[in-house]
Structures are given as C-alpha cells and as structure tokens.
Amino acid sequence: MGAVLVQMDNGCLLRLEGTVDIASAAEFKTLLLQALAVGRDVAVSLEAASYLDVTAVQLLWAADREARSQGIRVTLSGGCPEIVRRSLAQAGMADLPLLNN
Amino acid sequence: MNSAHQSDQFKQSFREEAREILVDLESALLELNEHPADLELIGRTFRGLHTIKGSGSMFGFERLAAFTHNLETSFDEVRNGRLEVTPELIDLTLSALDQMRVLLEEGAGSAAHDPAVCQAILDRVRKLSGSAVVPASADDEGSEAGATSASSSSATGLSAPFAMEGQNPGHVSGPIRAWHIRFAPGPEMLLDGTDPLLLLRELGSLGGLSVRASFSALPPLAELEPERCYVAWDLALATASPLEAIRDVFIFVEDHCELGIEPAEEPEATAGADPARPRPAGAAPAGEVLARGLEEPRSQAGGRRNYDQPDNATSLRVPAAKLDQFVDLVGELVTVQARLSELAARSDDPDVAAVSEEIERLTSSLRENSMNIRMLPIRATFEKFRRLVHDLARDLGKDVELTMEGADTELDKTVIDQLGDPLMHLIRNSMDHGIEPAARRAALGKRRTASIHLSARHSGASVLIGVADDGAGIDAEAVRARAIEKGLVAPSAELTETQIFGLLFEPGFSTAKQVTDVSGRGVGMDVVRQRVDALRGTIEVSSRPGEGTSVTLRLPLTLAIIDGLLVSVGEAFFVLPLGSTLECVELSRADVQRANGKHVADVRGELIPYIRLREYFNMRCQPPAIEQVMIVETGEGHYGFVVDCVLGDCQTVIKNLGRCYRNVQVVSGATILGNGTVALILDPERLVQAVLRTQAQRARGHPAAQRAGSLNQEQLVHQANHCIGGDGSNASASPLAN
Structure with missing residues (x-):
C-alpha cells in the first residue's frame, strides 16, 4: 500500500496507491487525522489505487463525517479508477461520500 | 503488527485446519463407499471441500483452491442427484485428497506438486462428471484481489483469485x-x-x-x-x-x-x-x-451471535508445545507443593498447615485438570486407518471392512502420537498374513468380507487398544518351528502359547514365505514391541487357527504421571509402578536360610524368584533384619523385588532423564520427592529381563556378564540429579548427590 500525505497551500492531499487494506489501516487512520487537524479541506487521490477494502472505506466514510462536523470537506482529487469504482459498487458502497462530493 | 508475519500466521492456521478437514474428508469418503446414498455423508464431503476451497483461496493457496474447486463441483453434482457415488469416484477423490495434501504443504518446505498428476486426476473427474474442468495449474498467488467482477467470474480463468467461486x-x-x-x-x-x-x-x-x-x-x-x-x-x-x-x-x-x-x-x-427482471406488482x-x-x-437481526455479549467460543486451538510446557510447570508445582506439605507437617503453626492443605487441594485439582486437557479421543487415529484398510484391500485383492469400538476413549496426546505406527504395522500384518482372499474364505464357509476390528477401552489406569481380525489365525507350531530354525529357541524348549506368540515380536522374525510390499520382512512386529515398550505398555496376543487373531496393547493413560509405590533401600528411594504390583511379603533372614541361598521366596507355597535391588544397584549399606518383597507381575511371570521398607503409594510426575539415561533401560524416569530427594522409577519388566539376560550370559561364561550385570545406584542418582535438576537446585537438595 501507499498512502502519502502532502501539505498543499490550500489544504492536504492524501494520495492512495495500490491495495489499501487492513495491513495499512492504522497508518491510514493516522494520516487522515493529521490531514483533518490542519482544519482545511482534504483532497484524496485514488488515481493510483487498485483496491480499497472495508477498513479503507469505513475510514474514508468516518473522515467525511468528521470533516463535515468541522465545516470542511473531504473531496476526490482526479478520477476514480474503474476497477475501484466497480468493486465498491459490488460491495454496496457506491454511495461513498468521497465519490459523490 | 507486521503484515507479512500476520499472513504467515494465517497460512499456518489454515494449514492446521485444512489437515483436520482432510482427515475428516477421507473418513467421510470411506464411509460413503459403504453407504453411497447417505446424504449426510455427501453433504459432509461437499462442505469439507468447499471450506478448503474457500479458505484456501482467501489465504493465498490458489493452486489448492483451484484444484479443490473441481472436486467440489463434482460433489455438488452428487448432492444434486446428477452424479452417482461409485467406487471409482471414491478412489479418484481419495487420490485427489493426497494431491491436496501436497498442494497444502508445498509452500511450507515440502516437495512441490506434480501438475501432470493433478491434471490426470482432474481429467478423470471431468470424464466422470461430464463437467468442464478449471486447470489445476493456476498460478496467481499474489495477484491483486478485486480485479474481477462477480458477474464475469465464472467465465474467466484462474488468474483472478475468485474467478472460480x-x-x-x-x-x-x-x-x-x-x-x-x-x-x-x-x-x-x-x-x-x-x-x-x-x-x-x-x-x-x-x-x-x-x-x-x-x-x-x-x-x-x-x-x-x-x-x-x-x-x-x-x-x-x-x-x-x-x-x-x-x-x-x-x-x-x-x-x-x-x-x-x-x-x-x-x-x-x-x-x-x-x-x-422487473418485480411483479405487489412485491x-x-x-x-x-x-x-x-x-x-x-443485535435483533436474527444473527447467530451477539457481539455485544462476551465471546462464547467453545474451543481454542493451542500449540501442543505450549500445553507441554504448561504440564511441565504443573509438574514443578506438584514437586514444590510436596516439599511445602512436608515442611508444614514439621511445623507447629496451624495456619501454615491450613494453607498447605489448601495448596495441596488446589494443586491436585490443577494437576488433574492439566492432564485432562491433554487427553484426546483416539478416534482420529482410528479413522485414519480406514484409508489404509481401503487401499490395502484393493492392492491385495481382498474384501475387508474396518469396524471400530470405543473410538471416543480418551488418552494422553503423547501416547496417541506414538500409537499410529504400531497400529499400522498390526493392521498391515493382519491384512497381508491373517486375512484370507475372499474366494478362500468362501470355500472355508466364512463370510466373504473379512473384518478388522479396532477397539479401545479403559481398564483402571490403563487403556486397552485392540486389533482383531477374523482371518486364518496364527499357527503356533509354525511360529515355534521358525523360531527354532532362526536359533531363537532351543529345539527342546517347552514354550507356552503366550511365549510362542511373543516370538512374533522378535527382531527379524517372520513366518511369511514371501516378502510383499505390505509386510513379511519381520520388521513391523519388532517395531510394534519397541514402540509399546517405550510407552510402558504390554502386548497380549490370542489366536485361534481358522478363526482369527486378536492383539491387545495395554498402555498407560498418560506418560506424564505414574501411580507408584514408594520404597526405600538404605538411603535411596525407588518407585515401582502400582499397576503391576501384586502384594508385599516379609523376607526374614530365616526365610533366606531356608532357601539355601537361592533368590526365591515361598509365598503361600508358590516359589517366587526375587531380585535384590541392593545387589542389583551395588549398594553397600546393610539390610535390615526383615526385608520386604514386592511381588510384581511381569511378562516372565511373578517376580519379587527385595527392598528395605515400603513407604506407601504415591502419584508422581515423571521426569524425563534425557540422553544420559538412554542406555539404562531398567529406569524409566525419576521423580523428586517432597524432601527434594530424587527417586528412580523402575521398569520391573525390563529389570527382570536384564537380570535373566545376565544370568543366561553368566551361564555361557560371557565376559560382559562377569562384570556383575548390575548398576551403581549412587552414580545413577547423581546423574539423575543433574539431568532433572537443570539449574542444580534439585541436585543440591538431594543428599544422594553429595
């Protein structure tokens, strides 16, 4: 997995790469908390991601709620690969706020 | 947690679970062979295959999952009534289970599977079931999950992990x-x-x-x-x-x-x-x-478990080594508790006595519980012989059924682990030499299908494991003649039937006229005796010509604890197994004189030979005026062991003496008494055999026998202290070590 947090002028960019699953869940949560702590919108890039498991999706979902409660947003930067979108749809998670923000 | 390490753990857990499922599958298939219409057995087989396929795929065993998928498909056909259970399907599936074992273990350092063998099996599966076969050589370990959609999965190849689901x-x-x-x-x-x-x-x-x-x-x-x-x-x-x-x-x-x-x-x-399709109106x-x-x-979702409640798992999987360590620690605790009890007995303080009694009660309960944890039913060991009997019956062209009784009898895991080989040799011997071909049986008026009956039952502190067949039986005269021919007994020797049957277990002894792949080299029965001896067990054989043979192994329930009789000679202590001890009689100097120096005791008119432990162990202390003779039952008949004093019965934790005692077979272990003294646990059977051997050698003027044929007890105990004391704490506590 790869999850890279990049500080931008207008917030943070969290770039996900490859398979994002339980093996990296703890690290992913830490990065999300760090990004939200900045207090600005968080952009998430899925362009290099190939698979998100349940742990990754529920972290993104919880991050979205947290952001809304702070008055900021978690947004998708760039597109979502078809393979990721399709597997989320198969899992009944196509309405993940990140994909619809 | 390191994910690679976690993954290895999952794989190992899966391997352990899959091994158990494979054993169960084998058993189910062999039962199915006898009851081909049994839906419960068909369902059990299907579920076993499905679990291995599903879990295997999940834990990265893609080749295993792909191979198993084809078998599962066949059994799905069986389940749906489209494919009949035939001996061919059973044989084929049994061969497939062998390949599944190879596929399961190949990542753990074992030999790799042979794709040609796997493919040949799958081709035959296809012929039988008429279904399309997914190639067995799928190699997609490490491929990314989620690459294939469910809708297209059944049409794609195995390059995606779940394509075959x-x-x-x-x-x-x-x-x-x-x-x-x-x-x-x-x-x-x-x-x-x-x-x-x-x-x-x-x-x-x-x-x-x-x-x-x-x-x-x-x-x-x-x-x-x-x-x-x-x-x-x-x-x-x-x-x-x-x-x-x-x-x-x-x-x-x-x-x-x-x-x-x-x-x-x-x-x-x-x-x-x-x-x-669109739903009808109203739906x-x-x-x-x-x-x-x-x-x-x-929590109200009609589910099977409520996770807000405490975990209600009914069993855990614990590595055997951890359990052994636990039992060892309990053994140490028992030893320390015995010392505490002895100290409390010398103390006048009633509070100390009360605490000591309480600890004694708890320790006893803990020991009993820890032993129970290691007790396992013998069923798994018995079940694996179904396959052996099935395969041998086919190879030998005989018709044999395996029946079982008492498979839920429990005994120590250590004993069970060492029981597989002796039982296998006994069964092979029965199948090859005991059971007649079906035609011969029919000509003799016997049932065409022969029977091998495995049984287990408790008998006091022992368990009796039986292997009985209804074959031709043993020709005692042929055994005797063969023994004479091999020089094992003198032509003039008068042997009881028990002694004659005992010859079957001599190294290299075989009455088979022909050596086959199965038996006849005279190795198997020798192995049986060695293993059973190592388990402190005995073998009894009974046979009737034309009716069959029954071999009974008498084994201790556990190897960790022994019920013994504590005796002393001078300052030394010994433990004799209680199970083989019959009675105790006094031996006065007058009795010794009456026997004219012969080592025999007159017990109610029966002359019983005895062995003086003082002499055997070269102990120089003086005997008391009246000694005690412990009468013990051995394979050689009743024997007495002369000791100074009988201190009473004791349940002791056996300490392994390790390599330094490897060649001292008359001592089966040692234990530490409450006062820290080491007591040697004697093996009466071997002790008698050693003495008889020495006497025979002496009679022939053998030089080794002239060196006394005895052991130095002080030296033995000194070594034992070092072996079982480890850090020397027990060694220093023993006066014998000084």
Whole structure:
C-alpha cells in the first residue's frame, strides 16, 4: 500500500496507491487525522489505487463525517479508477461520500 | 503488527485446519463407499471441500483452491442427484485428497506438486462428471484481489483469485427464489484474514445480487478501531441455488458474524429467467426490503451471535508445545507443593498447615485438570486407518471392512502420537498374513468380507487398544518351528502359547514365505514391541487357527504421571509402578536360610524368584533384619523385588532423564520427592529381563556378564540429579548427590 500525505497551500492531499487494506489501516487512520487537524479541506487521490477494502472505506466514510462536523470537506482529487469504482459498487458502497462530493 | 508475519500466521492456521478437514474428508469418503446414498455423508464431503476451497483461496493457496474447486463441483453434482457415488469416484477423490495434501504443504518446505498428476486426476473427474474442468495449474498467488467482477467470474480463468467461486446460476436447474440476507461481520473477522467483500463476490456468483452496506454503526474517526469491521450488509439474492449453497458461502465465517437468511416474498420463476427482471406488482422492491432491514438494530437481526455479549467460543486451538510446557510447570508445582506439605507437617503453626492443605487441594485439582486437557479421543487415529484398510484391500485383492469400538476413549496426546505406527504395522500384518482372499474364505464357509476390528477401552489406569481380525489365525507350531530354525529357541524348549506368540515380536522374525510390499520382512512386529515398550505398555496376543487373531496393547493413560509405590533401600528411594504390583511379603533372614541361598521366596507355597535391588544397584549399606518383597507381575511371570521398607503409594510426575539415561533401560524416569530427594522409577519388566539376560550370559561364561550385570545406584542418582535438576537446585537438595 501507499498512502502519502502532502501539505498543499490550500489544504492536504492524501494520495492512495495500490491495495489499501487492513495491513495499512492504522497508518491510514493516522494520516487522515493529521490531514483533518490542519482544519482545511482534504483532497484524496485514488488515481493510483487498485483496491480499497472495508477498513479503507469505513475510514474514508468516518473522515467525511468528521470533516463535515468541522465545516470542511473531504473531496476526490482526479478520477476514480474503474476497477475501484466497480468493486465498491459490488460491495454496496457506491454511495461513498468521497465519490459523490 | 507486521503484515507479512500476520499472513504467515494465517497460512499456518489454515494449514492446521485444512489437515483436520482432510482427515475428516477421507473418513467421510470411506464411509460413503459403504453407504453411497447417505446424504449426510455427501453433504459432509461437499462442505469439507468447499471450506478448503474457500479458505484456501482467501489465504493465498490458489493452486489448492483451484484444484479443490473441481472436486467440489463434482460433489455438488452428487448432492444434486446428477452424479452417482461409485467406487471409482471414491478412489479418484481419495487420490485427489493426497494431491491436496501436497498442494497444502508445498509452500511450507515440502516437495512441490506434480501438475501432470493433478491434471490426470482432474481429467478423470471431468470424464466422470461430464463437467468442464478449471486447470489445476493456476498460478496467481499474489495477484491483486478485486480485479474481477462477480458477474464475469465464472467465465474467466484462474488468474483472478475468485474467478472460480460459486456456480453459474444458468447451470442450476429448478426455480429461482429470492432471498433476503443480513450479514454483519463480527469485529474480529477482518483480523482473522477474512475480507467480507470477497464473500459478497462469491455470493454474487450464485445469481443476481443487490447489495447495500450500512455504516450506521461507524463511530467518530478518532474512536474508530481501524482493523475492526463496523459495516453490515443487507443483500437481496435471486438464485436457483438451494439455501444450503447460500449458507456454504459463509460456512467458514458463520461463527464470526451475524447472519440471517430468509426467503423474500418473491414469486418463483423458472431457471434461465433473468434474475434481474422487473418485480411483479405487489412485491416489495429490493430497496425497500433492504431499507427495512437496515433500520433494525444489529443485535435483533436474527444473527447467530451477539457481539455485544462476551465471546462464547467453545474451543481454542493451542500449540501442543505450549500445553507441554504448561504440564511441565504443573509438574514443578506438584514437586514444590510436596516439599511445602512436608515442611508444614514439621511445623507447629496451624495456619501454615491450613494453607498447605489448601495448596495441596488446589494443586491436585490443577494437576488433574492439566492432564485432562491433554487427553484426546483416539478416534482420529482410528479413522485414519480406514484409508489404509481401503487401499490395502484393493492392492491385495481382498474384501475387508474396518469396524471400530470405543473410538471416543480418551488418552494422553503423547501416547496417541506414538500409537499410529504400531497400529499400522498390526493392521498391515493382519491384512497381508491373517486375512484370507475372499474366494478362500468362501470355500472355508466364512463370510466373504473379512473384518478388522479396532477397539479401545479403559481398564483402571490403563487403556486397552485392540486389533482383531477374523482371518486364518496364527499357527503356533509354525511360529515355534521358525523360531527354532532362526536359533531363537532351543529345539527342546517347552514354550507356552503366550511365549510362542511373543516370538512374533522378535527382531527379524517372520513366518511369511514371501516378502510383499505390505509386510513379511519381520520388521513391523519388532517395531510394534519397541514402540509399546517405550510407552510402558504390554502386548497380549490370542489366536485361534481358522478363526482369527486378536492383539491387545495395554498402555498407560498418560506418560506424564505414574501411580507408584514408594520404597526405600538404605538411603535411596525407588518407585515401582502400582499397576503391576501384586502384594508385599516379609523376607526374614530365616526365610533366606531356608532357601539355601537361592533368590526365591515361598509365598503361600508358590516359589517366587526375587531380585535384590541392593545387589542389583551395588549398594553397600546393610539390610535390615526383615526385608520386604514386592511381588510384581511381569511378562516372565511373578517376580519379587527385595527392598528395605515400603513407604506407601504415591502419584508422581515423571521426569524425563534425557540422553544420559538412554542406555539404562531398567529406569524409566525419576521423580523428586517432597524432601527434594530424587527417586528412580523402575521398569520391573525390563529389570527382570536384564537380570535373566545376565544370568543366561553368566551361564555361557560371557565376559560382559562377569562384570556383575548390575548398576551403581549412587552414580545413577547423581546423574539423575543433574539431568532433572537443570539449574542444580534439585541436585543440591538431594543428599544422594553429595
């Protein structure tokens, strides 16, 4: 997995790469908390991601709620690969706020 | 946690579980061979194959999963009544199980599988079932999950991990039914290595599936445990597959999730209809059904477990080594407790005595419990011989059935582990030499199908394991003649039947005129005796010509504890196994004089030879005026052991003496007494044999026998102290060591 947090002028960019699953869940949560702590919108890039498991999706979902409660947003930067979108749809998670923000 | 390490752990857990399933599968198949219409056995076989396939795929055993998938498909055909259970299918599946074992172990340093053998088996499966076979040489370990959609899975190759999951609904005949499934993974499911999304994909391969995830249980991000699953799913499935097939998808996670499967209020349609067709008027749309389901709290979802309640798992898997360590520690505790009891007995303080008694009670209970944990039913050992009997019967062209009795009899795992080889040799010997070919049996007026009967039952502190056949029996005269020919007995020797049958277990002894692949080299029976001796057991053989042979192994229930009789000679202590001790009689100097120096005691008119432990162990202390003779039953008849004093019975934890005692067979172990003294545990059987051997050598003027044929007890105890004391603490506590 790869999850890279990049500080931008207008917030943070969290770039996900490859398979994002339980093996990296703890690290992913830490990065999300760090990004939200900045207090600005968080952009998430899925362009290099190939698979998100349940742990990754529920972290993104919880991050979205947290952001809304702070008055900021978690947004998708760039597109979502078809393979990721399709597997989320198969899992009944196509309405993940990140994909619809 | 390191994910690679975690993955290895999962793989190892899967291997252990799969080995057990393979044993069960083998047993089910062999039973199925006898009862080919038994639906329960067919279902058991299918579920076993399905579990190995599903779990194997999940834990990265793709080749195993792909290979097993084909077998599972065949048994699905059997389950649906489209394929008949025949001896050929059973043989083929048994061969396939062998390959599954190879595939299971090949990542753990074992030899790699032979793709040609696997493919040959699958080709024969295809011929039998007439189904398309997924190639056995799939190699996609490490490929990314999620690369294939459920809808296309059954059409693609095995390069994607779950491409072979499930069955194409178009292949299943019968009405399509709609199901409402509520699936809420338990919090630990992800940690167990299960990805719920892959289960959904497998479910999707059964038919048309609508999926909706619920995140209502998701806590705030800061409180969220990242490796725990908070998501639940409500699913609507339209499939022609039966309820059992839906359950099978969840078969290896059903104890780790809440699962509810209910028929939806959906009219039936015929096979081949579009599962995603519009719903008839009046039927609730899937979305509404799902929405209703999601409003219900998880705990009321009709699931199997409530994860808000404490874990109600009924069993744990614990490595045997940890258990051994635990039992060793309990053994140490027993030793220390005995010392405490002795100190308390010397103290005048009633409080100390009360605490000591309480600790004694608890220790006794702890010891009993720890021993019980290691007790296992012998069933698994018995069951694995079904395959042996099946294969040998086929190879030898004989018709044999295996029956069992008392398979739930429990004995120590250590004993069970060492019982496999002796039983295998006994069964092979029976099959090869004892049981006649069917035609010969028919000519003799016997049932064409011969029988091998395995039995187990408790008898006091022992367990009796029997291997009986209804074959030709043993010709005692032929055994005797062969023994004379081999120089094992003198031609003039008068032997009882027991002694003659005992010759069968001599090294290299065989009456077989022909050496076969199965037996006849005279090795097997020798191995049986060695193993049984090592287990402190005995062998009894009874046979009737023309009617059959029965071999009974008498084994201790456990090797960790012995019920013994504590005796002393001078300042030394010995333990004699209580099970073989018959009685104790006094031996005065007058008795010795009356016997004219012969080592025999007159016990109610019966002359019983005895061995003086003082002499055997070269102890120089003076004997008391009246000594005690412990009369013990051995394979050589009744023998006496002369000691100074009988201190009473004791249940002692046996300490292994390790390599330094490897060649001292008359001592089977040692134990530490309450005062810290080491007592040697004697093996009366071997002691008598050693003395008889020495006497025979002396009679022949053998030089080794002139060196006394005895042991130095002080030296032995000194060595024992070092062996079992470890850090020397016990050694220094023993006066004998000084």
